[in-house]
Structures are given as C-alpha cells and as structure tokens.
Amino acid sequence: MKIATWNINSLNVRLPHVQDWLAKEQPDILALQELKLDQDKYPAAAFQLSGWHTVWSGQKTYNGVALISKQPPEEVHTGLPGLPDDPQRRVIAATINGVRVVNVYCVNGEALDSPKFDYKRQWFAALTDFIRDELTRHEKLVLLGDFNIAPADADCYDPEKWREQIHCSSIERGWFQTLLGLGLTDSLRQIHPEGAFYTWWDYRGAMFQRKLGLRIDHLLITPALTETLQDVQVDLEARGWERPSDHAPVWAKFD
Template sequence: MRIATFNINGVKARLPRLIEWLEETRPTVACLQEIKSQDEGFPYEEFEKIGYKAIWHGQKGFNGVAILADGVDPVEAQRTLPGDPDDEHARYLEADVNGVRIVCLYLPNGNPVPGPKFEYKLAWMERLHIRMRELWALEMPVAVVGDFNVIPEDKDVWSPAAMAADALMQPQSRDAYARLLGDGWSDAIDTLNPRGGVWTFWDYQAGAWPRDHGFRIDHVLLSPELADRLVAAGVDKEYRGREKASDHTPVWVEIRD
C-alpha cells in the first residue's frame, strides 16, 4: 500500500501535472493540500476517469484538502479538526481506506511572527495534538499526512540561518511537532533518512529550485500499527522540475500488507 501526500498549490491550475503524477506512480491513497477550490468546483470527474475515488473539503481561493483512493471510495470519518467551532478554514479531513485511517491536513503557515497568524498556528497544533491522542487510543493503523508547515530540525533545511525568523522554524513550532512524535508517532521520512538533507518544498522565488534551496515541511506520521509495516519512504523530487509544477513535491510511504 502506497500512501502519498502532495500540496498541489491549486488543483485546477496543476491538474495536468497531478493526473500525470497519479498515472505514473499510482499511489493507493493520495492526500492533497491547498486545492484552492470550492466544493462544487472540485474536478472529481477527472480523477474518476483514471480510477480514483475522492472526498474533499474545499474553500474558495485558498486552503482545501482532499483524499483520493485508487479503485475504492474513501469513507469519511471526520471533516474538520475538533476544538474550535469558529474555525472555518478547510484544513483537515479523515477517511478510512483499506482498513487504514488516513488523516490529510494543511497546517497553518503562521507568518508573520509574532502575530495572530502565529498564535492561530500554535493553537491549531495543540488541537491536532489532542486529536492525534484520540486516534492513538483507537489502536488502529493511522497515517497523519500533509503539509505541516514545520521544519522539524536544522538538518531539514538548506540554510537554518536563512529561515531562522520564519514561523516554520520557531522553537514553539518545533516543540509542538516534537510533542506529536513524543507520543509515539513515527516520522517516516526521518526514520529512513536520519541524516536529513531531504527537501519537499522549493520556493518559486530567488532561484530556489535550480539552487536546491529547499526544506522539508511535508510529513507522513505513522501510528505504531503502521510504523511496524513501513518498508520504504521517499520524495518524488523530479515532479518539482516539470512545467507549471507545484512548489511542493509528492511524499510517499510504502506499507507492507
């Protein structure tokens, strides 16, 4: 079973690249972030043409998440992150696929620091912490995947100094992410690449892609029930270099049946 995550940065703008990636790599589950589409405008028919079923939580102009499954219907389990009834951002979706609970998330960026956006980010991470503890208690295979907007350690960025003032690298952001791992979740990419140097995002500005000035903010966290079945994890880096690409690249894990 291959579980993948891809911040697509506009599902309509990148649809040819997205279909291309799905057909070439054929993940069992593909979680998308920043679909930037209202629910009624999500192009689910294009995915059905190539054999994928989908559920999605959209929002006009920004945010938005979706879960695609190859040949089966994802069974929706949770549509929003609990804990704040006034939070209307489309950033969270859960579904069951082939006996695995899939959590697709798009965590707030948090910039500028300090400010209300950073406070919202930290509050969102605390709500996520609570929800992941609830999922842990289910004692079932769970994968929490998506754009976490957190650079966990200095080894996960091309230049720690260049990103030092960014919300993605603040001690509070890193501490909140570390608390998730402290509960027993496994960071799949880090597990298999402990020396770091693996990037999932390259900005469109300042020649970041050709200079390989990237960092790792797209993560796959596995419950023990899945971590014990992890056989491979990787980043589809080449897709960042294609025409009209997203500024993120797909991240995936292979899970033994």
C-alpha cells in the first residue's frame, strides 16, 4: 500500500499536476490540502473518470482538504469535534481499505505573538483530543498532511535563523511530540533517522533551487503500520514542475 500527502496550493491551478502524479505514482491513497475551492467547485468528475474515488471538504480562497483513493472511502468525517463552530475546512477522515486516514491542513499561526497563534494552539489541542479518540477504534491509522511544524532542527535549513520562530518554536514542537506520545511514529524519521528531507520551499529567493526548505508535511502512523513500513520519500521532481506548489508530495510505502 502506498499512501501520500501533498499540499497542492490551489487545485484549480494544479489539477493537471495531481492527475499526472496519480497516473505516474499510482498511490492507493492521496491526501490533498489547501484546495482553495468551494465545495461545489471540486473537480470530482475529473478523478472519477480515471477510476479514482474521492471525498472532500472545500473552502474558497483558503483551506480545503480531500482524499483520493483506489478503494472507496467509508466512515467519512470532517472537522474537529472540539471546535464544532470552526468555519475553516481543515480536516477530513475516512477509512480506506482497513486504514483510518486523517488528513489535516494544520493552522499556520502567522507569528508567535499573533492572535492566529492562539487559534493554532486551540486547534492542535482539539486535534490531539480527536486523534486520541480515533486511536481507541482504529489499530491502523495514519495522521498525515501539512502540519506547519518542523519537528526538529534537522528539519530546517537554518536552525539559528528560525529558532523560536513560527513553525520551529519549542511550543509547536511540543505539540508535535504530544501527538507522537499518543502512540504515533514519524514515518520518515523511522526510515531516515538523519539528514535533510524538506517538503516546503518559499517561492521567493529561489529557495528550492538552493535547497533551503522546511519539513512540515508528515505521515504519522500507528505501530500496526510501522511494522509494515518499507520506505518514505519526498518527491522532489514534482516540486520542480512548471508552476508548482510550494510543497512536494511525500509518500510512504507499506508491505
């Protein structure tokens, strides 16, 4: 089984990229974030005509998440129970081929002194509660998506420049560790304990070409999936395509 995540940064702009990537890589499950499309504008037919199943939670301008899969999704859920009035479409979960898949586009937070950071704090607390509950029912679970957190200095091209800045602050890294403490494993670091594996590069300053990025897109997995984990890779080729997303796809392969 091959499970992937990709912040596409506007599906309207990059639908051909997603279609090409699906055809080439043939993942069993692809989680997309930052659709930037209203619910009724999502191009479901474009995927279904190629034999894919898909569920989504859309939102214009910002946010929006989707799951695309070879097998039909079941038990679909959107949003976080701990934030029932949250208008932002950031979470979609489904059971696909026996695996509970929770796709998240986590809050950016803007800056540590921003009101948006308070929202990020509340959001991660609600996410943690949701995952804790999901784990009581699903032995095979993957929490994946754009977390907007680089978990360690090794996940940042310039740790000193980013120290205690948004994405790299000790408090955000603490939230990430709390998720791992629920019984999840950072799949990429399970396979590659050391080294730089960035998943996001600023469009400005030729950061991708200069290999200056952050690792903020993750697949966190339960022990039942860790036991069968074979490989995890960041698809740098897709980040180099014309008019790319600022994120690259990340995929994990299981036996």
